[in-house]
Amino acid sequence: MSDIPKRAFSRTAKLASLPLSFAGRATLGVGKRLTGLADEIIGEKTQQRTAEQLFSVLGQLKGGAMKIGQALSIFEAALPETVAGPYREALTKLQNSAPPMPVAAVHRVMEAELGPEWRTYFEEFSEEPAAAASIGQVHRATWHDGREVAVKIQYPGAGDALRSDLKQLSRFAPLFKIMQPGFDIRGLIGELSERLMEELDYGLEAEAQSQFAHVYDGNAEILVPQVITHTERMIVTEWVSGTPLATIISEGTPQQRDRAGYLLTTLHFSAPALAGMLHSDPHPGNFQISDDDRLIVYDFGAVARLPEGMPRPVGELTRLTLEGDADAVIAGLRREGFIPEDLEIDGQAILDYLLPMLEPLQDREFQFSRQWLRQESMRLTHASSEAAQLGRKLSLPPSYLLIHRVTMGSIGVLCQLGAQANWHSIMEEWLPGFSVQEEPDS
Template identity: 65%
Template sequence: MSDIPRRAISRTARLASLPLGFAGRTALGFGKRITGMASEVISAQVQERTAEQLFSVLGQLKGGAMKLGQALSVFEAALPENLAGPYRAALTKLQEAAPPLPAASVHKVLASELGPRWRQRFSDFDDKPTAAASIGQVHRAVWKDGRDVAVKVQYPGAGDALVSDLKQLGRFAALFSAIQPGLDVKPLVAELRERVVEELDYTLEAKAQRAFAKAYAEDDEIYVPSVVAGSMRVLVTEWTEGTPMAHVIADGDEDARDLAGRRMATLHFSAPKRCKLLHADPHPGNFRMLDDGRLGVLDFGAVARLPYGLPKTIGRLTRLALDGEADAVLEGLREEGFVPADLEIDAQAVLDYLLPLLEPIAKPEFRFSRAWLRAEATRIANPRSEAYQLGKKLNLPPSYLMIHRVTLGSIGVLCQLEAKAAYREVVETWLPGFAE
């Protein structure tokens, strides 16, 4: 039996252990007094045990399980503190760590992609990876011209493993609901599956990274490393030195976290206008804070292509909502498909649903926090709340799905940072339709 099938079987066994363990914990928790946001699902004790096992297993996996874990990790800030604490460290490790591919396997991929004399293209190559992601790992090296570079090498069989894992994870929706009631992972898994083919092609990632690098060349807020060389399964870019965002979240002082938050918001809103792309993987492992205060942006395997930038309607309706124009907001949401055409609904109720979400840009400055995100998650996801009942009646048009997910992911990171900044100013500068 080859290494790849053996690893696949081991991975499948670990995934299969998740729903079995969940079933046992559900039985243990049955009948106990249930409180808080999780009251509709399971006791806090069972919730904590489930979370510990879930992230322990995800942390051991490559492929789709790790990718889903990374996507979910940015929402850690929404969990109650008594649950978030025990596995926050595990989430941080998940964002930037995974079991390494053996050196011999790395060399085989490099020879296949860069040619049998691949070593001649480098003056030095470190066989020990510096980071690992869902479908590949990164090695530090020195290019033949003396530049420090990052070499991303795709895992052999990554595509098959990714598809297999995502198929299985789609069946475990109840497990994720146990740690965050109201969270439906099925649409996220479906979206990840749709992006599999694109993310496996590093030539597409290189093209996206070149577009970002050109748009932010000489920028004083955002830094994107240049692409040096690449192929289908190997990508070589200039090395980015800096403090990992996860370290800023864990150990950064208030000024450092505030600056990181401002830079994250600027990237999110400016990229669609400057390069017609949206960086669609906003977990902390993809960002560094450089010594000069710029945000270093890594990993462009997941991008949303927005040839016309962010829809102008988003900015216009956001401004109308902040101005209290309930009827105009409802009309605009209905035109865009957020509100079904035949749904009778109170305009003021819709505005009341939206305004708390717009609090970060309702005033000149705002500090994101875990407490704020938990409160909003409780308001929207608790089946007993009016907001939950109203939200069930609304639609999310397919054309807005990626933008919506990335925005939520970015907000999750800002809440992990607990960053204060002039977010309204960022929106006024970059969001079409808002200031007009």
């Protein structure tokens, strides 16, 4: 009997064990509110055991399971400091690591994609992967014309593994429920599933990366490697490297952290305007800082296509909230689908709900921090909080789901960095509708 069914059964069993084990801890009252948003503090030893089990399993898997781990890793900053330690190291490992593909399997993929004489395309090709991700790994090589290149190849069977993982995603709902109580878990899983399936299409990814590389060509702040060629399961790009963002987070100077946060935010808001797309995978493993102080951006398998740019109501409603125009904010939120038609809502209540989230934009300088994120998380999720009670009555329209998820992930990274900058000025430059002087589109 082939070992493929055995491996499929094994990964399914591992995935299935996680929510069951976690549910057991929750039943005992130990796993309740993993983000520290409950009244009691979770025991440190139990936190460590949970972390070790969860991330040892996710770390052995590829496809959707590892992607879930990467998605969780950006919320590490929301964990209370007393229990964040056991998670931080395990989470960081997920951001750019996976078991490597055997050399023979690499050769089979390259032959399938470029033919039996695939080595003639390269002067050199490193057998050892330089990086590994959720559905593929990257090898360093020298192209036949002497250029240093990165060769990203898809794991054999990645599609089948991904589809299997997607069937299991509903089992992870309790984990997301903890990180985001009241969140539209079903909508998130549906949206995430759709984006993950797109990542299997390296043609789409190459097209997206080429568009980003074109609009940021020569940019003083953002650097995107050029695509050289691609097939269905392989992409060859320029080799561009620098200091990993994870290293900046753990070892960087305040100036380096501030610069990295500024660049990440600039990418987040400028890309929809320039490329008509939003880079939708903001975990630190996808970014490095170049020697000339630019943000190097990798992995364009997950992008949100926004041909009209960031929706104007995002900027308009943010500005109106900062101005304290409660009536206009309520009308706009209702029009966009955030406030149900039959929900009566107090103007001051909606401002009290939204303004603390926008604190980074109220002053010309603001420093993100883990403490700020934990305080906001508690305010928005604690059962006795007025904000939490109001939040449960509001909706998140499907059209804003991905924007929300990416923004939340980016904020998590900014808090890991502890970055300080004039975030308001970035909004004024790139977010449609935010600047009062901005002329509306005709």
